[in-house]
Amino acid sequence: xxxxxxxxxxxxxxxxxxxxxxxxxxxxxxxxxxxxxxxxxxxxxxxxxxxxxxxxxxxxxxxxxxxxxxxxxxxxxxxxxxxxxxxxxxxxxxxxxxxxxxxxxxxxxxxxxxxxxxxxxxxxxxxxxxxxxxxxxxxxxxxxxxxxxxxxxxxxxxxxxxxxxxxxxxxxxxxxxxxxxxxxxxxxxxxxxxxxxxxxxxxxxxxxxxxxxxxxxxxxxxxxxxxxxxxxxxxxxxxxxxxxxxxxxxxxxxxxxxxxxxxxxxxxxxxxxxxxxxxxxxxxxxxxxxxxxxxxxxxxxxxxxxxxxxxxxxxxxxxxxxxxxxxxxxxxxxxxxxxxxxxxxxxxxxxxxxxxxxxxxxxxxxxxxxxxxxxxxxxxxxxxxxxxxxxxxxxxxxxxxxxxxxxxxxxxxxxxxxxxxxxxxxxxxxxxxxxxxxxxxxxxxxxxxxxxxxxxxxxxxxxxxxxxxxxxxxxxxxxxxxxxxxxxxxxxxxxxxxxxxxxxxxxxxxxxxxxxxxxxxxxxxxxxxxxxxxxxxxxxxxxxxxxxxxxxxxxxxxxxxxxxxxxxxxxxxxxxxxxxxxxxxxxxxxxxxxxx
Amino acid sequence: xxxxxxxxxxxxxxxxxxxxxxxxxxxxxxxxxxxxxxxxxxxxxxxxxxxxxxxxxxxxxxxxxxxxxxxxxxxxxxxxxxxxxxxxxxxxxxxxxxxxxxxxxxxxxxxxxxxxxxxxxxxxxxxxxxxxxxxxxxxxxxxxxxxxxxxxxxxxxxxxxxxxxxxxxxxx
Numbered sequence: 154x155x156x157x158x159x160x161x162x163x164x165x166x167x168x169x170x171x172x173x174x175x176x177x178x179x180x181x182x183x184x185x186x187x188x189x190x191x192x193x194x195x196x197x198x199x200x201x202x203x204x205x206x207x208x209x210x211x212x213x214x215x216x217x218x219x220x221x222x223x224x225x226x227x228x229x230x231x232x233x234x235x236x237x238x239x240x241x242x243x244x245x246x247x248x249x250x251x252x253x254x255x256x257x258x259x260x261x262x263x264x265x266x267x268x269x270x271x272x273x274x275x276x277x278x279x280x281x282x283x284x285x286x287x288x289x290x291x292x293x294x295x296x297x298x299x300x301x302x303x304x305x306x307x308x309x310x311x312x313x314x315x316x317x318x319x320x321x322x323x324x325x326x327x328x329x330x331x332x333x334x335x336x337x338x339x340x341x342x343x344x345x346x347x348x349x350x351x352x353x354x355x356x357x358x359x360x361x362x363x364x365x366x367x368x369x370x371x372x373x374x375x376x377x378x379x380x381x382x383x384x385x386x387x388x389x390x391x392x393x394x395x396x397x398x399x400x401x402x403x404x405x406x407x408x409x410x411x412x413x414x415x416x417x418x419x420x421x422x423x424x425x426x427x428x429x430x431x432x433x434x435x436x437x438x439x440x441x442x443x444x445x446x447x448x449x450x451x452x453x454x455x456x457x458x459x460x461x462x463x464x465x466x467x468x469x470x471x472x473x474x475x476x477x478x479x480x481x482x483x484x485x486x487x488x489x490x491x492x493x494x495x496x497x498x499x500x501x502x503x504x505x506x507x508x509x510x511x512x513x514x515x516x517x518x519x520x521x522x523x524x525x526x527x528x529x530x531x532x533x534x535x536x537x538x539x540x541x542x543x544x545x546x547x548x549x550x551x552x553x554x555x556x557x558x559x560x561x562x563x564x565x566x567x568x569x570x571x572x573x574x575x576x577x578x579x580x581x582x583x584x585x586x587x588x589x590x591x592x593x594x595x596x597x598x599x600x601x602x603x604x605x606x607x608x609x610x611x612x613x614x615x616x617x618x619x620x621x622x623x624x625x626x627x628x629x630x631x632x633x634x635x636x637x638x639x640x641x642x643x644x645x646x647x648x649x650x651x652x653x654x655x656x657x658x659x660x661x662x663x664x665x666x667x668x669x670x671x672x673x674x675x676x677x678x679x680x681x682x683x684x685x686x687x688x689x690x691x692x693x694x695x696x697x698x699x700x701x702x703x704x705x706x707x708x709x710x711x712x713x714x715x716x717x718x719x720x721x722x723x724x725x726x727x728x729x730x731x732x733x734x735x736x737x738x739x740x741x742x743x744x745x746x747x748x749x
Numbered sequence: 750x751x752x753x754x755x756x757x758x759x760x761x762x763x764x765x766x767x768x769x770x771x772x773x774x775x776x777x778x779x780x781x782x783x784x785x786x787x788x789x790x791x792x793x794x795x796x797x798x799x800x801x802x803x804x805x806x807x808x809x810x811x812x813x814x815x816x817x818x819x820x821x822x823x824x825x826x827x828x829x830x831x832x833x834x835x836x837x838x839x840x841x842x843x844x845x846x847x848x849x850x851x852x853x854x855x856x857x858x859x860x861x862x863x864x865x866x867x868x869x870x871x872x873x874x875x876x877x878x879x880x881x882x883x884x885x886x887x888x889x890x891x892x893x894x895x896x897x898x899x900x901x902x903x904x905x906x907x908x909x910x911x912x913x914x915x916x917x918x919x920x921x
Contacts, residue, residue, distance in 0.1 A: 207890055208875035212842070213867075336900035373896075402899050405890035412893075521908045525886030527899025555899060556889070562880035566839050570832045573822050579835070580766030584883025584907040 159185040159432075160748055162454050162474030164439040164489070166190075167261020168730065169716045169737040170480035171421035172307055176741040178430045182748055185472060186422075186431065187456055189227040189438040189481065190258035195419055197392035204411050212563075215667075217265040217408040217684065218254050224462040225616045227438050230254045234615075239667065244613045244623045249669050251626040252682030253508050255482045259435055260419040262482065262684065265408040267529055268370040268415045269552075269728040270310045272301050274320035274539050277725030280600075284543040286631065287600045290722040291694040291703040294321070297735050300742075302328065304734035305368075308416045309388060311335050312368030319365070320539040331385035332373040334366045335400065338555045339523040340591060341366075341532035347651035348534070353643050356542035362647065363536035364553070370416035370730070371400045371528060388420045389413065402527045404556060436460070437470070440619050442477065442493040444710055451477045451495075451713045457617050465616040476712050476744055480737070483689040483719030487607045488620045490690070496707045496715065502700050503608055505601035505691055507724040509683035510628055512595045512636060514644045515558045516653040521588035524557040530594070531555060537643065538726040547597045547635025550726045551643065557590035558656070591653060595639040596683055598724050599632050607689050628680065633673040640678065685729050689719040692736075704743035705736060712747075716740045753798060757782045760801035763817075764831060765838045765879060772838070775877035781837060784870055788845060789830065790856050797830055826854045841878035841888070842869050883907040 161177055163170045166188035174184045194200045203220040211219050218231040228234050228242040231254035235241030239250045255262045275294035280287035302325075305312075311332035314324050337345070341364060348362040372387040379385040390396040390413035397413040406415055413420075425431040436459050443453040454477060459467040479486045487503045490496045534551035542548070558564070565586050569579050599605075605627065609620035628636075640657075648655055659679040661670045668679040693699020696708035705720050707713040716737045718729040758778055762769045772778060785794050800820045807813040821827045829850050837843050848864040851857070858864060869875050876891040885903020887894060894903070903909040 204890060205872050208872040209869045211875075211890075212869070336897040338899045339902060342900075399896040401893040401896050403890050403893040404887065409890070411890050521884075521902070523885055523899075523902055523909075525881055525884060525889075526894050526903065531899070563840055566836060566880060570835060573828070573832075575764045575766075575817075575831070575835060577766035580879075580883050581907055583839070583880065587881065587884035587886065588906075588908040 157472050159183050159472065159474045161185070161476045161478055161744060162187065162472055163478040163480055164454065165261065165480035165482065165485070165717075166259045166418065166422060166433065166435070167480060167482065168263050168418040168421065168734055170478070171418040171425070172734055172737045173478055173480065173716065173741045173744065174431055175421055175424055176738070177744060177748070178425060178428050180745050182430065184431045185474070186433045187437040187439055187454070188259050188433065188435045189485070190224055190256070190435065191222070191462055192435040193221065193258040193260070194264055194417070195259045195391065195422065197390070200391070200413070203409055207405070207409055218256055220409045221256060221258055221264065222462065224257065226436070226459040226462050226465065226467065227257045227617075228615050229257045242615075242621060244610065244621055246608070246623055246625045247627055249627045251506070251508065251624045252667060252669065253684045253686050255484065255684070255686060257485070260417045260422065263417040263730070266370070266684070266730055267407055267728065269530070270305065270308055270312070270368040270370045270731040271727035272317070272322055273725045273727045273732055274322055276320065276539050276543075277723055277727070280543070280723050286543060287723045291692055291699075297732075297739065298323070300735035300738040301731065303738045304731055306331060307421060307734060308370040308731065309372065309385070310368050310370055310731070311373035313366055316366045317368060319363075319535060327381070329376045329378045330368065331379050332375050332387065335369045335371065335373050335528060335531050337366055338527045338531045340553055340555050343518060343522045343591070344532070344534075344553055344647075344651065348647065351646070351650050353646040355537070355540070355638055355642065356545045358541050360540055360542075361536045362534050362643075362650070364532050365535040366532050367530060367535075367552070368731075369528060369531070371406070371410070372398055372414040373400065388416075391419050391423055400528060404526060404528070406529050434458075436462075438617060438619060439481065439489055440492065440617070442489065442495055442713070444493075444495055449710045451710050457619070459617065467617055476714065476747060478714045478716060478740070478744070480716045482717050483686045484607055484622045486715055486717055486719050487689045488609055488622050490715070491609045492620050496690070496700060496709050496713065498709050499697060499700055501691060501698060503689050504603045504606045505688040506605040506607055506624070506626060506686070507599040507601060507688040507721075509596040509685045509724065509726070509728075510599065510632055510636065511597075511681040511683045512640060512678055513559060513592055513681075514595065514640060514655075514657045515590065515592040516648060516655045516657065518589045518591050519652040521585075522591060523588055524555050524590050525587060527555045529554060529556055534643075534647070542638070545634065546638055547599070547632045548726050549595050549597045549635050549639050551639070552594040552596060554592040554594055556592070557587060558592050561590060562587055593644065593647070595636070596726060597632050597635045597639070598726050600629060601688055601691065601723060602629060628669075628671060630673070633671065636678055636680070637674050637676070641676070683728070685718070685724065687718045687721045687724045687729050690715045691722045692720050693722065705740040706743060714740045714744060754778065754782060756798045756802055759805055760798065761834065761838060763801070763805060764835050767879060777874060777877055780871065780874070781834070784837070784843060785830075785834070787859060788843070788862055790859060793830070793854060793856055797827060800824075800827055826850070837874070839878060839880045841874035841876075842867050885909045
C-alpha cells in the first residue's frame with residue numbers, strides 16, 4: 154500500500170466531484186479525484202468511437218449506456234452483467250425493478266443526461282409543512298438560490314427567466330441565464346397554440362395546462378446581459394473548442410451528443426487538466442473508507458486500481474485527505490459507506506431511494522408537427538408541478554418529446570412491410586405517419602420511503618470483489634394516483650383540446666421491455682425509470698433521521714461530505730442534476746470554510 | 750456487372766419510391782448489391798434482378814403494379830428478399846433471412862450469415878437511412894438540421910410546407 158495526502162480526496166469524476174474539485178483547486182487547495190471508470194470520453198478519439206458504436210450497434214445495445222464500453226472492473230447498470238434481470242448489475246430483493254441507470258466513467262452520467270436544468274420549486278422543500286406529505290428539507294429554496302446560479306454558470310444553462318418564474322421560483326432582479334432559451338420546436342408550438350388558456354381539473358381544483366420552455370444544459374445563443382453585461386462564452390467540445398458552440402439539432406442528446414454542445418462534466422474536468430493542484434486518477438475504485446474509532450474522522454480511502462476493464466486484476470492503494478468527499482452517485486456512495494460500516498448511526502443510509510417514475514403517452518396530431526428534430530424536449534406542461542392536489546397525489550411534469558414515438562421509425566417501416574407496401578405509397582405514408590407523431594413523457598414525484606432502499610450482501614459482488622447494489626423498490630399509491638390522473642385526466646384533456654388520436658398502449662411484456670407493468674385502479678400502466686437516482690443519504694436537521702447535515706457533511710464523521718442526488722430529501726418534479734450541482738456548490742463552500 | 754448494378758438501382762428505386770439519383774447520393778448502391786450477393790448467393794441475386802427486369806418492363810401504374818404483385822409480392826422466395834431490401838434502404842439495417850427461407854429457396858446458408866439476425870452493415874448505412882427523410886428529419890446523431898431549425902417546419906421532405914409550395918406553384 155502506498156500513502157499520499159491531499160486537502161481533499163474526492164471519490165467520483167462526475168459533475169459533483171468535478172465541480173467541487175474546481176472550486177477547491179481555484180481556492181488553492183490540493184485535490185485528488187478518484188474515478189472508478191475509465192478515462193473514456195475524455196479522449197476525443199474515444200468519443201468519436203462511441204458515436205460510431207451508436208450508429209452501428211445503438212439499436213442492439215440498449216439505452217442510455219449503449220455507446221459506452223462495458224467495464225467488468227467497474228460495472229454500470231444497463232450493461233451486460235446478469236442478463237436474467239433488467240439492469241443486471243443491480244440485484245433485487247423485490248419484484249419491482251429499479252429501471253434507472255448511471256454510468257461509471259470519467260464525466261459520469263452527464264455523458265448521457267438529457268440536459269434538463271430545472272430548479273426545484275419552493276414547496277418541494279417543505280412538502281410536510283405545506284401538504285402533510287414526505288418531510289421538509291433542512292434548507293429552503295431561498296437558501297439554495299445562490300448555489301443554483303453558480304450551478305447554472307457551470308452547466309451553461311440556456312433558459313428564459315420570465316418563463317421560469319412559476320410556483321414562487323424567484324431570481325435576483327437583474328438575473329438572466331448564461332444563454333437564451335433553446336428555440337421551441339414545431340411540436341411545442343402545436344401544443345402552445347392548442348392549450349393556450351386551457352385547464353384541467355385535478356383533485357377538486359382547476360389547473361392551467363401551461364406550455365413552458367425548459368432550461369437546458371446545452372449551448373444556445375449566449376446572453377449578452379449575463380453577469381452584469383459581461384456576457385457568457387459557450388464551452389465547446391473537449392479538444393475542439395470550435396465544435397459544439399451551438400446545439401445543431403443532432404436529436405440524440407441521450408445517449409451521446411455528437412458535437413458536445415450539451416454540458417458534460419468533462420467540460421468542468423477540462424478546466425482542471427493543467428492545474429498543478431489537481432490530480433485525477435481513472436480506473437481507481439474506492440472500496441473502503443477507514444475511520445478513527447475515537448474521533449470518527451476518516452483517516453484513509455482505500456481503492457483498487459485495475460489495469461484493464463476486462464480483467465479483475467488489481468492493486469490496492471490507500472490515500473488520505475484532510476477532507477473526504479463522496480461524489481460517486483446516490484447508489485455507489487451508499488454501497489461504499491455500507492461496505493465501510495460508516496456514516497449510518499441514523500439507520501437511514503440507503504433508504505428513501507427515489508426516482509421519477511416515467512410514462513409515455515403518444516398519439517397522432519391532426520396535422521404535421523415535424524418531430525425527430527432538435528433536442529429531446531424543449532418545452533413541457535410545467536404547471537402541474539405544484540398545487541393542492543399534492544395532498545392527495547403526486548405532482549408531475551409533462552415533457553413534450555421532439556422525437557416522436559418510441560420505436561419509430563422501425564415499427565412503422567415494419568408495419569408498412571407487413572401490408573406489402575412499397576414504392577411511392579410506402580414513402581408517402583411513412584412520411585405522414587412520422588411527421589404527425591406526438592409523445593409526452595410524464596414524470597412523477599415519489600415520496601421518501603424507508604422501504605425503497607439500497608443494501609449490500611456479502612454474497613453479491615462484482616469482479617473486483619466490491620459490493621453490488623441490492624435494491625428494494627416499489628411505487629406507493631400516492632405516486633400511482635398521480636399516474637392515473639396524468640394518463641387519464643390530463644392526457645385526455647390534452648387530446649381533446651389538441652385533436653390528437655390516442656395510440657397509447659401498455660402491453661404486459663416480459664421485464665426485458667424496460668418497464669414495470671403496474672396495475673392501479675382499473676388500468677395497467679408501463680412505468681419506466683428516469684435515471685433520476687435520488688435520496689439514499691439524505692440531508693436533514695437532525696442526526697436521528699438523516700445521514701448528512703444541511704452542508705452535506707456526515708453527522709458521524711466531521712471530515713466527510715457525501716454529495717450528489719442522494720442528498721435530496723424529496724425529489725419534487727425537477728430533473729435532479731441542477732439541484733445536485735447546486736448542493737455540491739453548497740458543500741464546496743462549507744469545505745472551503747473548513748480548509749481556510 | 751454494370752447492367753446488374755443498373756438493374757439493382759432501378760429495382761431499389763421502384764421499391765423505395767426514391768429516384769435513382771437520390772439512392773446514388775447515399776453512396777451505398779455498390780455496398781448493398783454486394784451485401785445481397787453475400788447474403789443470398791449470386792444465383793438468387795440474378796433471379797431477383799431478372800424478375801425485376803420483367804416487372805419494370807411493364808408500363809408504370811396498374812400494369813407494373815400487377816406484375817410486381819404476381820412476380821415478387823406473391824413469391825414466398827422473392828418477397829422476403831425485397832422486404833429486407835426496403836428495410837435496408839429505409840433503416841440502414843439488414844435482417845438475415847430465416848433458415849426456413851434458405852431451405853425454401855434451395856440455397857445453402859452462406860458462411861458468416863446468421864439467419865434471422867439483424868445488423869447495421871456500416872456506420873454509413875445508419876447515416877444514410879431514408880426513413881426520416883420524407884418527414885424532413887434525420888437519423889439521430891447524424892446529418893443535423895442546424896441550430897434552431899426545429900423551430901420552423903422542415904425545408905425538405907414530403908410533408909414540409911415548402912414542398913407544397915413547389916407542387917402548387919404558389920404561396921399559400
